[in-house]
Amino acid sequence: MADIGEGGGGGHKKGPGVKKGKKVNPRVDLTPMVDLGFLLITFFIFTTTMSTPTAMSLYLPKDTEKPEEQNKAKESGALTLMLAKDRNVFYYEGILAEDGSNFKSTNFKELRNIILDKKSRTDAKDLVIVIKPNKDSKFKDVVDALDEMTINDIKRYALVDIAEPEQKLIEVSQGASQQ
Amino acid sequence: MTAFCDVAFLLLAFFILTTKFKPPEAISVTTPNSVSSKAAEDKNQVLFTISPEGKVFLSLSEEDKRMDVVDDLNKRLNLQLTDADIKRAAKAEFFASPLSTLKSYLSLEPDQRKGDALPGIPCVDSTNNEVNEWLASAVNVFFGAKMNLMVKGDQDVPYPTFKLVIDAFKKNDQMKFQVVTNQEAVPEGSPLSKKQREGAASSSAEQ
Numbered sequence: 452m453a454d455i456g457e458g459g460g461g462g463h464k465k466g467p468g469v470k471k472g473k474k475v476n477p478r479v480d481l482t483p484m485v486d487l488g489f490l491l492i493t494f495f496i497f498t499t500t501m502s503t504p505t506a507m508s509l510y511l512p513k514d515t516e517k518p519e520e521q522n523k524a525k526e527s528g529a530l531t532l533m534l535a536k537d538r539n540v541f542y543y544e545g546i547l548a549e550d551g552s553n554f555k556s557t558n559f560k561e562l563r564n565i566i567l568d569k570k571s572r573t574d575a576k577d578l579v580i581v582i583k584p585n586k587d588s589k590f591k592d593v594v595d596a597l598d599e600m601t602i603n604d605i606k607r608y609a610l611v612d613i614a615e616p617e618q619k620l621i622e623v624s625q626g627a628s629q630q
Numbered sequence: 631m632t633a634f635c636d637v638a639f640l641l642l643a644f645f646i647l648t649t650k651f652k653p654p655e656a657i658s659v660t661t662p663n664s665v666s667s668k669a670a671e672d673k674n675q676v677l678f679t680i681s682p683e684g685k686v687f688l689s690l691s692e693e694d695k696r697m698d699v700v701d702d703l704n705k706r707l708n709l710q711l712t713d714a715d716i717k718r719a720a721k722a723e724f725f726a727s728p729l730s731t732l733k734s735y736l737s738l739e740p741d742q743r744k745g746d747a748l749p750g751i752p753c754v755d756s757t758n759n760e761v762n763e764w765l766a767s768a769v770n771v772f773f774g775a776k777m778n779l780m781v782k783g784d785q786d787v788p789y790p791t792f793k794l795v796i797d798a799f800k801k802n803d804q805m806k807f808q809v810v811t812n813q814e815a816v817p818e819g820s821p822l823s824k825k826q827r828e829g830a831a832s833s834s835a836e837q
Contacts, residue, residue, distance in 0.1 A: 489638055511799065589789065594809060
């Protein structure tokens with residue numbers, strides 16, 4: 452395969468004493484070159500990075516101690532999402548009831564419908580979504596929740612620490628669901 | 631055969647030209663996905679990487695900035711680093727040690743500064759959070775210039791670690807930062823996809 456032909460292999464017979472005219476095959480065998488080419492292609496395919504990382508901008512509000520400087524959220528327009536262990540999401544609208552009756556459980560698949568439902572029912576300027584990740588939630592959950600705000604075109608949202616009663620309710624309901 | 635060869639080399643040329651070698655990374659991190667399509671800036675980067683175990687690493691893209699940051703830390707906190715130590719900081723792709731052992735960390739060879747054995751910047755609770763100090767120095771160094779503050783976290787990083795890093799940002803009045811993510815497609819039928827389609831339609835109508 453890789454040898455260069457000897458110019459027609461003898462050719463027709465000449466008379467005695469006449470030297471054979473050396474004919475060289477003009478076709479050079481390309482197989483090794485192609486092999487090398489593909490080897491390099493495989494190398495570059497494996498080393499190349501196709502996906503460049505993207506960045507999601509995040510703006511934090513300044514923490515203020517003075518209550519008059521804090522942002523006020525209207526009760527009717529507030530939706531609080533709590534992120535918990537194993538990608539569980541809990542939520543309530545407005546203010547958490549004393550007995551926890553408006554405390555509901557969901558997951559990331561249902562979350563979009565809940566947000567869109569809330570969005571359709573409330574005035575755009577009153578709508579505020581509060582995201583409260585608890586200590587068992589993962590970074591991915593937080594990013595997914597923030598991403599959900601971009602996807603659903605929510606203008607006002609906040610990342611807030613979870614409060615003690617909410618944490619307790621999550622523990623109770625997660626403990627109950629595991630049994 | 632010739633055609634085959636042509637195609638092979640065309641592909642080869644394409645891959646050689648488009649390839650961009652991965653910069654050495656502090657630690658391999660699987661970032662979460664988001665719909666954000668803005669590419670991450672790679673100049674004037676101040677990047678905090680959080681590994682899956684919750685270790686924090688700081689990388690600065692510019693060599694002179696690395697030196698300035700270490701110099702600033704040295705002056706403010708009296709770490710007793712020599713000029714040679716500070717020079718060595720220029721070659722440090724990332725910083726991953728408590729401030730108390732920074733001197734010995736800087737004397738390591740660059741190829742020893744790899745892997746999971748590194749301690750990371752301590753970020754345990756609100757009283758022991760050295761991310762604060764590093765960021766304060768970075769803010770001093772970048773004073774007046776644009777600083778691209780970024781967080782790159784593994785998707786399994788527990789939220790409390792991420793929160794401590796953010797708390798350090800807040801303490802230094804850095805209210806604007808970016809989270810490094812992988813791009814994913816915008817879900818069909820969502821308000822964002824509608825908005826994008828409208829935006830595309832109106833911009834094409836203007837032309």
